[in-house]
Every structure is written in structure tokens, then in C-alpha cells.
Amino acid sequence: MKHNIKIVVNGDEYSLAVDPWRTLNEALREDLNLTGTKLGCGTGDCGACTVIVDGRAVSSCLTLAVSVDGKSVTTVEGLAPSGDELHPIQEAFIKTGAIQCGFCTSGMEIAALHLLSNNPSPTELEIRKGLSGHLCRCTGYNQIVEAISVAGEKMKKCCHEEERS
Amino acid sequence: MRLPRFEYYAPETLEAALSLLEDRGEGAFVMAGGTDMMVKMSHGRLKPKTIISLKSIPGMDMISFDPANGMMIGATTRLADILTDLRIETHYPALIQAVQTMANVEVRNMATLAGNICNAAPSADSAPPLMVMNAEVSLASVRGERRLPLSDFFRGPGLTLMQAGEIMTSIHLPAPQVGRGASYMRISARCGVDIAAVGVGVEVRVQSGVFSEARIVLGAVAPVPLRASGSEASLIGKPLNDETLELVSDMAAHESKPISDVRASADYRKRMVAVLTRRAITQAYERSTARHS
Ligand SMILES: Cc1cc2nc3c(=O)[nH]c(=O)nc-3n(C[C@H](O)[C@H](O)[C@H](O)COP(=O)(O)OP(=O)(O)OC[C@H]3O[C@@H](n4cnc5c(N)ncnc54)[C@H](O)[C@@H]3O)c2cc1C
Ligand code: FES
Ligand code: FES
Numbered sequence: 335m336k337h338n339i340k341i342v343v344n345g346d347e348y349s350l351a352v353d354p355w356r357t358l359n360e361a362l363r364e365d366l367n368l369t370g371t372k373l374g375c376g377t378g379d380c381g382a383c384t385v386i387v388d389g390r391a392v393s394s395c396l397t398l399a400v401s402v403d404g405k406s407v408t409t410v411e412g413l414a415p416s417g418d419e420l421h422p423i424q425e426a427f428i429k430t431g432a433i434q435c436g437f438c439t440s441g442m443e444i445a446a447l448h449l450l451s452n453n454p455s456p457t458e459l460e461i462r463k464g465l466s467g468h469l470c471r472c473t474g475y476n477q478i479v480e481a482i483s484v485a486g487e488k489m490k491k492c493c494h495e496e497e498r499s
Numbered sequence: 500m501r502l503p504r505f506e507y508y509a510p511e512t513l514e515a516a517l518s519l520l521e522d523r524g525e526g527a528f529v530m531a532g533g534t535d536m537m538v539k540m541s542h543g544r545l546k547p548k549t550i551i552s553l554k555s556i557p558g559m560d561m562i563s564f565d566p567a568n569g570m571m572i573g574a575t576t577r578l579a580d581i582l583t584d585l586r587i588e589t590h591y592p593a594l595i596q597a598v599q600t601m602a603n604v605e606v607r608n609m610a611t612l613a614g615n616i617c618n619a620a621p622s623a624d625s626a627p628p629l630m631v632m633n634a635e636v637s638l639a640s641v642r643g644e645r646r647l648p649l650s651d652f653f654r655g656p657g658l659t660l661m662q663a664g665e666i667m668t669s670i671h672l673p674a675p676q677v678g679r680g681a682s683y684m685r686i687s688a689r690c691g692v693d694i695a696a697v698g699v700g701v702e703v704r705v706q707s708g709v710f711s712e713a714r715i716v717l718g719a720v721a722p723v724p725l726r727a728s729g730s731e732a733s734l735i736g737k738p739l740n741d742e743t744l745e746l747v748s749d750m751a752a753h754e755s756k757p758i759s760d761v762r763a764s765a766d767y768r769k770r771m772v773a774v775l776t777r778r779a780i781t782q783a784y785e786r787s788t789a790r791h792s
Binding site: 335337353354355356357376377378381384390391392393395396397398400401403445448449463464466467468 | 501502503504505506507509533534537538541542550552554577579602603604605606608609
């Protein structure tokens with residue numbers, strides 16, 4: 335029996351009829367065509383499928399779509415909703431060379447968003463711990479760590495300016 | 500990765516969850532964070548007919564503490580919320596040591612302590628510290644409730660004293676006591692991302708400079724988290740020094756019954772039991788004296 339669920343993804347509300355055995359990853363990629371979120375291992379080990387559900391970074395491959403009924407989801411597509419202006423995290427990833435093949439990138443950026451929302455000035459160790467569930471086969475991680483610290487600085491500045499204006 | 504087919508319920512009361520579980524019988528499983536179940540299902544090792552999620556039951560994710568009665572952690576409390584609870588950090592640091600090494604940020608945002616216990620993996624990181632601290636678990640069924648010491652709970656890999664139709668509702672830790680201290684140490688190939696190759700939990704009571712009580716539980720070196728009762732006994736009446744540590748840690752290695760697998764050889768595991776036991780006793784001792792002041 336399909337379940338009717340309502341989810342808000344990147345600010346847009348969707349009504350979906352899903353089988354109970356459908357994962358959030360399948361629902362996002364196949365039903366909503368939001369293919370920015372990747373599927374790597376499917377077992378919680380690689381981080382490629384990371385999305386934010388009600389403020390928490392989770393693995394969409396280990397989450398049932400029915401279980402997010404009524405919840406709010408942020409995927410990498412939500413970082414730059416207009417598609418014109420990039421999010422400071424995306425900008426920093428590009429500038430520091432933190433992207434090669436790009437397969438891990440959406441998960442890394444969502445993890446970075448979760449980390450920086452809870453801890454605006456993480457130390458290098460805190461960044462590495464925050465990414466411990468994420469594998470990257472290309473970059474060697476150093477550029478990713480740097481990108482997140484650069485993005486953190488930038489995000490603090492823009493928030494600061496918003497407060498002043 | 501396609502999951503097997505099952506029906507899914509997310510009842511909003513414990514009573515409704517219990518009667519569903521009773522009604523559906525064999526093939527019905529409760530799900531908390533799902534981090535063990537989803538992996539088993541995608542590997543084809545678990546084919547539930549019915550999944551009953553506990554996450555819509557209000558209040559089941561509560562943590563409460565009072566200095567006289569101790570700590571109560573609800574069955575759907577996420578590991579991430581345990582890590583940020585200052586009361587747990589202050590009074591039960593050994594539990595924090597276990598939880599912070601478990602998995603990764605994303606998994607800790609989903610997984611629960613009760614799920615870790617009910618899953619009953621011999622390597623479950625939370626089991627040794629909870630057992631040495633004399634944790635108890637509350638179980639409910641349509642027939643009523645009962646409370647068991649965690650030390651009796653594990654029966655084998657994936658096997659527990661929990662009966663069909665029972666749901667774990669909460670985990671309890673006794674009130675912190677002056678003169679006691681606990682520690683958990685673990686080792687694995689790739690820090691938290693991989694499960695423990697060896698884990699050691701220790702709680703001691705120190706009176707007049709000697710150990711007067713001790714509990715030592717070894718993880719991942721037997722079919723269940725293992726009480727090292729010989730090692731515990733050999734610690735009693737002794738002060739903390741190299742001689743004591745050597746005696747007790749060798750004994751713990753001797754008491755462990757590890758197997759060789761992809762994570763480590765049996766021989767390496769035995770040696771690591773000795774190393775971690777030594778470190779955990781030392782830290783538990785330091786924590787017990789810190790509580791004096
Ligand atoms: C990438 C990854 C890394 C991991 N690393 C570690 C690690 O380092 N250390 C470690 O110990 N574990 C680790 N795990 C295993 C897992 O995350 C933990 O065991 C977790 O605590 C399970 O909790 P859960 O809520 O997700 O359980 P679930 O998957 O929801 O349930 C597990 C089992 O317990 C039963 N159950 C759950 N709640 C209840 C209840 N209230 N009453 C009765 N039965 C119940 C379920 O029916 C099921 O059989 C890891 C898992 C992944 C995917
Ligand atoms: S695809 Fe989900 S963690 Fe790898
Ligand atoms: S950029 Fe290729 S996996 Fe990270």
C-alpha cells in the first residue's frame with residue numbers, strides 16, 4: 335500500500351505517494367528528479383547521499399521516505415536556489431580546488447552546511463571529525479577541509495553585515 | 500539498492516505500537532533510527548513483513564536526570580542528543596566516550612542507544628560502559644512492564660532476553676556516586692567509521708587508596724559483551740600501580756575469547772584487551788578520585 339506523504343524540499347512543498355520500502359534517496363532522485371544527492375554505498379559509510387532533515391544531516395540511503403512525512407529537507411540544490419548566485423560553501427569548494435570528479439561534493443557541502451550552522455568557526459580537527467562519514471576518492475581531503483574553513487569565515491562576514499544593515 | 504517489501508506504521512502511542520507488534524506477530528520489527536535495520540535489509544539479511552517506527556511516539560526521546568535517582572534515556576533519543584547533553588558529560592563521561600566514537604555525524608543523527616543495545620552486536624560500543632555502570636533497561640509489552648539489569652540482557656550475537664512483543668522504552672543509569680569512576684576505551688581500524696575491534700569498559704570504586712569494587716566488560720572479543728570477573732576480583736584490595744595494572748590487564752586478555760576476522764586477528768585483539776584494560780582502569784581511577792573533591 336502506498337503512503338501519501340507531504341514533504342518540503344528546499345522550500346517547495348511536494349505531495350507524493352510512496353511505497354513504504356522506498357528510501358528518501360530514491361524518492362529525491364527518482365520521484366523528484368533532484369539528482370544532486372548521490373547514492374554511493376547505500377549503507378551509511380560514504381556520505382554521498384547526505385541531506386538535512388529538520389536541521390540534522392542524515393544519510394538519505396538509510397532513511398525511509400515515509401518517515402520524513404511532514405518534515406523539511408535540504409539538498410544540495412537548495413544551497414543556490416536561484417542557480418545564479420552560489421552559496422559561500424559552493425564558492426569556497428570551487429576556489430580551493432575541493433572538487434575533482436564531484437561525486438562526493440554534494441554530500442560534503444551538505445555536511446559542511448550542517449557543521450557550520452552548529453559551529454560557525456570550527457577548528458581543523460572539528461572539520462575533519464564532522465566529515466568522518468564522508469569518503470572522497472579524488473582530492474585527498476585537504477582542500478575540502480580548507481574550503482569549509484574559508485566558507486565559515488565568509489558566512490560569518492555576510493551574517494555580520496546583515497545584522498548591521 | 501532496493502529494499503524488501505514490508506508494511507509500515509508509525510503509531511503515536513506506545514500502547515498502539517505494542518498492540519500492533521502483538522497483532523502482527525512474527526515478521527514484525529520495531530524501528531528506531533533504522534541504521535542497523537536498513538543496512539541488514541539492503542544486504543538481504545533482514546526481511547521484515549511489518550515495520551513499526553517508534554519515532555512518532557511523543558516523549559520517548561526524553562533524557563531526564565536527577566541527582567538522587569540517576570539518568571533516564573528514552574528509547575528514541577538520538578546518539579547526537581546524548582553527546583550534547585551536559586548532564587551526561589558531567590556524570591557519565593564513559594558513555595560519552597562510547598557514543599562519540601560510534602559511527603559518524605549522519606548516523607549519530609539517526610541512531611539510538613536502545614537500538615544499539617537491542618541489536619546486540621558483540622561489538623556494540625554502548626554495551627561495555629552501560630554494563631559497568633549497572634544500567635537497567637525497561638521493557639514493555641501488552642502484558643505489562645519489566646525492568647532488567649543490562650548485565651543479564653545479552654545472550655549471543657543478535658540475541659537478547661527480550662521476548663516477542665516487547666519494546667524497550669528506556670535505559671536507566673544509577674545516580675553518580677562519590678568515589679566511583681568509569682571509562683570506556685576502544686580501538687578500530689578506521690576510528691568511528693568502522694566498528695570496534697576491541698572495546699573495554701571499566702568502573703571502579705576507590706576507598707582509602709585501594710580498589711574496593713570493580714566491573715570490567717570486554718566488547719567485541721566474545722559472542723556477547725563479556726564480564727571479566729576474574730580480572731575484577733584480582734583488582735580488589737590493590738592500589739593503582741604498575742604491578743596491579745599488569746596483573747589485571749594480563750588476566751583480562753586471558754579471559755577474552757576473541758576470533759580472527761577482517762578487522763583484527765585473535766592474537767592482536769588479546770593484546771589490545773590488555774592495553775585498553777590498563778588505560779581504562781587508570782582513567783576510571785582518576786575519575787573516581789576527581790569525584791572526591
Ligand atoms: C556507517 C555505520 C557505522 C556504525 N558504527 C557503529 C559503531 O562505531 N559502533 C556501534 O556500536 N555501532 C555502529 N553502527 C551500528 C548502529 O548505528 C548502532 O547499532 C545504532 O545504535 C543502532 O540504533 P538504531 O536506532 O539505528 O537501531 P535500529 O536499526 O532502528 O534497530 C536495531 C535493532 O534493534 C531493534 N530495536 C530498536 N529499538 C528498539 C526498541 N526500543 N525496542 C525493541 N527493539 C528495538 C530493532 O528491531 C532492530 O532489530 C554503525 C552503523 C552504520 C550504518
Ligand atoms: S550512499 Fe548513503 S552513505 Fe553512502
Ligand atoms: S571529488 Fe571525486 S570523490 Fe571527491
